[in-house]
Structures are given as C-alpha cells and as structure tokens.
Amino acid sequence: MRIDVISLFPEMLESAMSYGVTGRAIKQAILSLSIVNPRDFVSDVHQTVDGRPYGGGPGMVMQAPPLMQALGRIKAEHGRGYRVYLSPQGQRLDHRLVKKLSKKPHVVLLCGRYEGIDQRVIDDEIDLECSLGDFVLSGGEIAAMAVIDSIARLIPGTLGHDESAQYDSFATGLLDHPHFTRPETVTGKSVPTVLLGGNHQAIATYRHQQALGMTWLKRPDLFAKKALSEADLCLLNDFLKQYRN
Numbered sequence: 001m002r003i004d005v006i007s008l009f010p011e012m013l014e015s016a017m018s019y020g021v022t023g024r025a026i027k028q029a030i031l032s033l034s035i036v037n038p039r040d041f042v043s044d045v046h047q048t049v050d051g052r053p054y055g056g057g058p059g060m061v062m063q064a065p066p067l068m069q070a071l072g073r074i075k076a077e078h079g080r081g082y083r084v085y086l087s088p089q090g091q092r093l094d095h096r097l098v099k100k101l102s103k104k105p106h107v108v109l110l111c112g113r114y115e116g117i118d119q120r121v122i123d124d125e126i127d128l129e130c131s132l133g134d135f136v137l138s139g140g141e142i143a144a145m146a147v148i149d150s151i152a153r154l155i156p157g158t159l160g161h162d163e164s165a166q167y168d169s170f171a172t173g174l175l176d177h178p179h180f181t182r183p184e185t186v187t188g189k190s191v192p193t194v195l196l197g198g199n200h201q202a203i204a205t206y207r208h209q210q211a212l213g214m215t216w217l218k219r220p221d222l223f224a225k226k227a228l229s230e231a232d233l234c235l236l237n238d239f240l241k242q243y244r245n
C-alpha cells in the first residue's frame with residue numbers, strides 16, 4: 001500500500017512515521033510513505049503558499065496552485081490515488097472508515113494549515129473529507145498521523161501474530177477489558193484472582209464480561225452498531241449486578 005501526504009511540515013510526519021508499527025511497515029516495504037511539500041512548487045522568492053482570504057477576514061488561506069501541483073506530481077509519479085482532505089468538515093474517522101481506507105492501494109492525505117485551503121481544491125480534487133473529531137487543531141498533520149497509524153495496523157503483515165490477536169478486541173466493537181501486570185500488589189490493591197489462575201476459559205469469560213460492562217458504562221453508543229447475544233446479555237446483567245453492589 002502507498003500513502004502520500006501533502007503537508008507544509010514534512011519533518012513533523014517523517015519523524016512520527018518512523019517509529020513503531022508504521023516504521024516497521026515501511027521497513028518491511030508493506031507500506032510506502034512519502035511527504036510532499038507544496039512549498040516546493042512555488043517559484044516566487046518568498047515561496048508563498050498562502051493568500052489573504054477573498055471577502056476579507058482574519059488569517060490566511062492555502063492557495064490552490066501549489067496544492068494542485070503537489071497533487072499533479074504525485075499523480076505523475078504514482079497515480080491519482082484516493083484523495084482525503086483532513087478537515088473538521090469531514091466524515092468522522094472510525095474503525096469502519098479506517099478499514100475502507102486500508103483496502104485502497106494508494107491514498108493521498110492532504111493536510112490544511114492557516115484557516116484552511118481554497119474550496120476549489122476540495123470541490124475539484126478531493127474524494128473524501130475526513131475528521132478526527134470536534135476540536136480545534138492547528139493543522140491536519142496530527143490527524144494524518146492518526147489515519148496512517150490506524151491504516152498501517154490493518155495492512156496484512158504489519159502486526160506480529162500476537163499483536164494482531166491482541167487488537168482484535170476493538171475490531172469486535174467493544175472497549176478493551178482492563179489490563180494488569182506486575183507488581184501483583186499496587187498500593188495495597190491486588191489483581192482479580194481469576195487472572196492469577198490458569199483457567200483460560202474463565203479468564204476469557206471474565207475479560208469478555210469486563211469488555212461488555214466497560215462498553216455499557218462508558219460507551220453505550222457502541223452497542224448501536226453491535227447486536228448482543230443472549231449469553232452476552234446474561235454476562236452484562238451479572239456484571240451490572242456486581243457493579244451496583
């Protein structure tokens with residue numbers, strides 16, 4: 001899979017993407033990543049990539065020509081790609097959308113700065129606007145890093161066997177069960193006894209029940225996308241009884 005990012009701050013992306021899962025995916029050549037800087041496509045002495053907004057108002061807007069040329073360079077070298085503009089106006093990023101993007105052979109991520117980019121680039125060149133959430137960011141780069149990391153994990157071969165098994169839990173749409181590790185006692189509190197024994201079936205049931213309970217208490221909205229079996233409902237009921245006592 002290939003991802004091209006268009007950003008005025010390439011070093012932000014390069015450093016963040018050279019660690020962990022993404023760094024490994026690139027090293028294993030299952031992910032090709034390149035960062036293109038629109039500033040490389042302007043010839044004026046000040047290397048202007050932004051302009052004052054038509055209609056007045058505060059701040060600056062990223063101009064279309066450098067962005068169009070950056071898109072054109074990527075297209076000439078690697079093909080058009082599926083073009084995503086990271087934007088507060090965008091479709092909310094979730095596991096479903098990440099899965100969809102991870103199946104594309106080539107994705108181009110466009111990061112905004114200043115007050116945003118010229119609307120004509122969005123209207124004519126962008127396939128999808130995508131948002132990380134409802135908060136103010138200074139640029140789309142941090143959102144792009146989140147997209148790249150979540151996609152990289154889904155590319156076959158990126159995660160080792162044990163890791164991918166570990167992360168299937170969220171793929172089931174539930175929150176994670178609580179995690180514990182040594183020391184066994186922390187400020188006088190010990191680990192749930194079922195986890196200290198070797199009964200793998202009991203441990204799996206405990207973890208599933210905790211995931212159901214945590215999701216019910218913290219993110220009931222996730223159940224809207226997930227049907228619960230009779231067994232799940234019993235486990236959840238039992239969890240809530242214990243929780244209330």
Ligand SMILES: CC(C)(C)c1cccc(C(=O)NCC2(NC(=O)c3cccc4nocc34)CCCCC2)c1
Pocket residue numbers: 086087088112113114115116117130131132133134135136137138139140143
């Ligand atoms: C949502 C809210 C609070 C109502 C809002 C309303 C209006 C503007 C912003 C905002 O933050 N403008 C700045 C800007 N943000 C982003 O790029 C951005 C923000 C949040 C999630 C994102 N996911 O991808 C990209 C994202 C970076 C500079 C270029 C213009 C976009 C926010």
